[in-house]
Amino acid sequence: xxxxxxxxxxxxxxxxxxxxxxxxxxxxxxxxxxxxxxxxxxxxxxxxxxxxxxxxxxxxxxxxxxxxxxxxxxxxxxxxxxxxxxxxxxxxxxxxxxxxxxxxxxxxxxxxxxxxxxxxxxxxxxxxxxxxxxxxxxxxxxxxxxxxxxxxxxxxxxxxxxxxxxxxxxxxxxxxxxxxxxxxxxxxxxxxxxxxxxxxxxxxxxxxxxxxxxxxxxxxxxxxxxxxxxxxxxxxxxxxxxxxxxxxxxxxxxxxxxxxxxxxxxxxxxxxxxxxxxxxxxxxxxxxxxxxxxxxxxxxxxxxxxxxxxxxxxxxxx
Amino acid sequence: xxxxxxxxxxxxxxxxxxxxxxxxxxxxxxxxxxxxxxxxxxxxxxxxxxxxxxxxxxxxxxxxxxxxxxxxxxxxxxxxxxxxxxxxxxxxxxxxxxxxxxxxxxxxxxxxxxxxxxxxxxxxxxxxxxxxxxxxxxxxxxxxxxxxxxxxxxxxxxxxxxxxxxxxxxxxxxxxxxxxxxxxxxxxxxxxxxxxxxxxxxxxxxxxxxxxxxxxxxxxxxxxxxxxxxxxxxxxxxxxxxxxxxxxxxxxxxxxxxxxxxxxxxxxxxxxxxxxxxxxxxxxxxxxxxxxxxxxxxxxxxxxxxxxxxxxxxxxxxxxxxxxxxxxxxxxxxxxxxxxxxxxxxxxxxxxxxxxxxxxxxxxxxxxxxxxxxxxxxxxxxxxxxxxxxxxxxxxxxxxxxxxxxxxxxxxxxxxxxxxxxxxxxxxxxxxxxxxxxxxxxxxxxxxxxxxxxxxxxxxxxxxxxxxxxxxxxxxxxxxxxxxxxxxxxxxxxxxxxxxxxxxxxxxxx
Numbered sequence: 001x002x003x004x005x006x007x008x009x010x011x012x013x014x015x016x017x018x019x020x021x022x023x024x025x026x027x028x029x030x031x032x033x034x035x036x037x038x039x040x041x042x043x044x045x046x047x048x049x050x051x052x053x054x055x056x057x058x059x060x061x062x063x064x065x066x067x068x069x070x071x072x073x074x075x076x077x078x079x080x081x082x083x084x085x086x087x088x089x090x091x092x093x094x095x096x097x098x099x100x101x102x103x104x105x106x107x108x109x110x111x112x113x114x115x116x117x118x119x120x121x122x123x124x125x126x127x128x129x130x131x132x133x134x135x136x137x138x139x140x141x142x143x144x145x146x147x148x149x150x151x152x153x154x155x156x157x158x159x160x161x162x163x164x165x166x167x168x169x170x171x172x173x174x175x176x177x178x179x180x181x182x183x184x185x186x187x188x189x190x191x192x193x194x195x196x197x198x199x200x201x202x203x204x205x206x207x208x209x210x211x212x213x214x215x216x217x218x219x220x221x222x223x224x225x226x227x228x229x230x231x232x233x234x235x236x237x238x239x240x241x242x243x244x245x246x247x248x249x250x251x252x253x254x255x256x257x258x259x260x261x262x263x264x265x266x267x268x269x270x271x272x273x274x275x276x277x278x279x280x281x282x283x284x285x286x287x288x289x290x291x292x293x294x295x296x297x298x299x300x301x302x303x304x305x306x307x308x309x310x311x312x313x314x315x316x317x318x
Numbered sequence: 319x320x321x322x323x324x325x326x327x328x329x330x331x332x333x334x335x336x337x338x339x340x341x342x343x344x345x346x347x348x349x350x351x352x353x354x355x356x357x358x359x360x361x362x363x364x365x366x367x368x369x370x371x372x373x374x375x376x377x378x379x380x381x382x383x384x385x386x387x388x389x390x391x392x393x394x395x396x397x398x399x400x401x402x403x404x405x406x407x408x409x410x411x412x413x414x415x416x417x418x419x420x421x422x423x424x425x426x427x428x429x430x431x432x433x434x435x436x437x438x439x440x441x442x443x444x445x446x447x448x449x450x451x452x453x454x455x456x457x458x459x460x461x462x463x464x465x466x467x468x469x470x471x472x473x474x475x476x477x478x479x480x481x482x483x484x485x486x487x488x489x490x491x492x493x494x495x496x497x498x499x500x501x502x503x504x505x506x507x508x509x510x511x512x513x514x515x516x517x518x519x520x521x522x523x524x525x526x527x528x529x530x531x532x533x534x535x536x537x538x539x540x541x542x543x544x545x546x547x548x549x550x551x552x553x554x555x556x557x558x559x560x561x562x563x564x565x566x567x568x569x570x571x572x573x574x575x576x577x578x579x580x581x582x583x584x585x586x587x588x589x590x591x592x593x594x595x596x597x598x599x600x601x602x603x604x605x606x607x608x609x610x611x612x613x614x615x616x617x618x619x620x621x622x623x624x625x626x627x628x629x630x631x632x633x634x635x636x637x638x639x640x641x642x643x644x645x646x647x648x649x650x651x652x653x654x655x656x657x658x659x660x661x662x663x664x665x666x667x668x669x670x671x672x673x674x675x676x677x678x679x680x681x682x683x684x685x686x687x688x689x690x691x692x693x694x695x696x697x698x699x700x701x702x703x704x705x706x707x708x709x710x711x712x713x714x715x716x717x718x719x720x721x722x723x724x725x726x727x728x729x730x731x732x733x734x735x736x737x738x739x740x741x742x743x744x745x746x747x748x749x750x751x752x753x754x755x756x757x758x759x760x761x762x763x764x765x766x767x768x769x770x771x772x773x774x775x776x777x778x779x780x781x782x783x784x785x786x787x788x789x790x791x792x793x794x795x796x797x798x799x800x801x802x803x804x805x806x807x808x809x810x811x812x813x814x815x816x817x818x819x820x821x822x823x824x825x826x827x828x
Contacts (some may be wrong), residue, residue, distance in 0.1 A: 030705075031709070037707060053443035053445065093512075159547055160547055160551050166548075167547040168547070263544060269514075278703070281702075
């Protein structure tokens with residue numbers, strides 16, 4: 001078992017290295033010069049001399065392999081470098097922004113699970129009935145509506161028309177907890193909607209399957225009320241695959257909340273990545289992508305190890 | 319201090335924290351009424367560097383905290399800031415007399431600070447926006463603590479304009495360039511990188527009774543639709559860059575105000591290092607082939623106006639009505655010019671624009687449609703903005719769509735766009751020499767006589783009409799959206815629209 005974990009960890013590290021290298025190379029391949037961009041913003045001509053001076057200061061005149069080695073050396077010592085734009089340490093910025101993205105994802109997951117599991121269970125009990133059809137229709141619609149459409153519509157309704165909630169933005173929890181939660185609500189609900197659809201469908205399928213099991217029939221036969229059977233035997237067992245799916249979805253969302261963060265002005269990690277790419281801020285882009293890939297690989301590693309713990313046959317196969 | 323925490327301790331601390339929070343809450347609410355202006359920025363400034371150009375949002379924040387020697391009032395008339403008077407002497411040297419002003423750290427603004435600013439910004443690697451212009455200043459003398467004398471190689475009539483630019487504010491000697499520690503109406507309070515910038519009123523500001531608000535929270539709304547939604551929802555009091563499609567909506571809303579000016583403009587640049595655009599006849603033919611009204615309609619939702627000459631506004635004293643329609647839509651003339659240039663059947667070329675900004679793309683599409691009618695087959699190249707800038711700087715295009723504003727309302731402000739003696743850059747045509755125009759710009763700068771300058775710039779415009787170093791397409795409205803209760807802030811006229819941040823000092827909440 002330990003050997004298995006060690007092996008999987010090595011593979012994970014290798015994967016992270018591959019990702020970082022590819023991102024580093026890709027960034028230098030695409031056109032766009034960070035020095036030139038920084039000095040050209042605002043429709044203003046960049047003076048070639050100033051650009052050259054800035055490139056030198058950014059260390060962009062060194063050969064690519066040397067830039068790569070310097071960067072990898074930094075990464076290994078836990079230093080992701082500093083932003084080209086204002087010299088802010090990348091690792092600090094990530095530490096500031098990652099929790100904000102995670103917060104939206106966690107809030108969305110809570111909302112989605114809280115509504116999706118009961119909804120899916122209900123649909124499964126009433127399988128092929130009118131309620132089931134309605135819930136399935138809702139799930140399909142929710143799944144196929146892009147987040148920027150949902151985001152724009154909820155802003156229109158709740159911020160512009162009803163004026164219940166602010167249109168977007170961010171206030172740290174420590175500054176104004178109530179305002180923070182108000183601002184979190186719309187983006188979290190928007191992310192939750194598509195997640196909700198997935199969870200509803202998954203719960204419905206899972207509950208349906210469990211309902212056919214022998215132990216459910218036995219429980220009913222010994223005279224347990226329907227509610228107790230559902231609570232104690234059906235939903236509990238049906239939740240396992242739902243949680244697996246939820247875990248994977250959350251992993252995808254770490255880098256996938258770009259549109260939601262943009263629409264709601266939520267200063268998380270995805271939005272940070274987009275602005276860094278726009279400015280060709282190499283240290284920032286590489287740092288963020290590395291963080292996301294590490295998290296993703298880590299999540300997969302945990303799933304692998306958990307699976308191995310649950311089913312020892314897995315670690316033997318390899 | 320003990321780090322041990324029991325239940326009672328925890329309750330006491332959280333209770334105290336809650337109490338403080340409640341207290342802070344009331345204060346915030348009071349400040350709201352007394353006036354913290356919330357300003358919706360279009361982007362987070364890539365840098366706060368005092369002398370480099372980093373876009374409108376950076377300029378707006380700099381204008382909160384910094385002041386230069388001069389600026390413009392809301393009607394576009396030059397006025398003193400740190401300098402209370404300025405004059406030119408017989409030999410062409412400029413003398414600025416400073417007023418009593420204090421830096422944010424409480425020390426007085428001195429002539430030495432001004433001299434240091436000029437010397438730092440004119441260094442060849444300073445990356446200052448006006449580095450090229452400042453380089454012509456040969457000496458800065460400080461006869462006393464309140465007087466600065468600048469001498470230039472050639473007489474420079476336009477020198478005050480440099481020191482009225484928002485990218486040429488004065489920094490305290492030895493200060494960090496991006497510290498925002500200046501002599502302006504607001505002091506930096508806090509920065510949440512990528513999110514917002516907060517400033518508070520500077521009680522020692524040299525203008526009596528200003529600023530009128532207690533502070534400004536500048537919050538970034540990169541998405542233009544959300545920026546308007548935030549204004550409509552009352553989350554912010556002022557927004558910059560009202561998108562053209564939303565102008566009617568903001569203007570028609572009784573609770574909001576729309577303040578627009580015609581200033582920035584769209585135009586075409588050419589790659590003159592190879593045929594066919596090395597030929598001025600071809601460049602002029604392009605100008606006669608495009609119906610400008612369709613660009614105003616398609617790209618700016620009727621919030622634009624045709625531009626068929628050099629971008630000199632009709633309100634300017636340098637406007638030449640007889641030249642105003644010299645590049646007008648005339649497909650027959652366009653075809654005749656093409657034939658004269660040796661391209662009777664037209665040619666194929668690529669047009670560089672960007673898909674990142676709708677108005678750039680729409681402008682390119684309208685041009686493409688009209689050019690096909692005279693046999694010029696255009697292939698559009700629409701990369702994202704960064705790549706477009708790079709390609710423009712390197713000249714990897716035949717013809718390109720561009721939009722910008724001049725440096726100020728003086729025709730010399732157009733040099734950045736038209737003068738081919740400046741280094742290659744994406745705002746200008748690539749590799750296009752304009753010896754006559756460069757010489758006329760130099761003469762205009764050296765002349766102190768208003769009538770003589772008018773004649774010089776008229777000649778310059780005539781030369782430009784004939785040689786078409788750029789091709790004007792369309793003026794565009796530039797708008798700020800304001801809540802109904804905001805007064806004192808104004809969108810400055812014409813090319814000065816991006817200087818509007820200077821008026822934040824007199825902004826008030828109703």
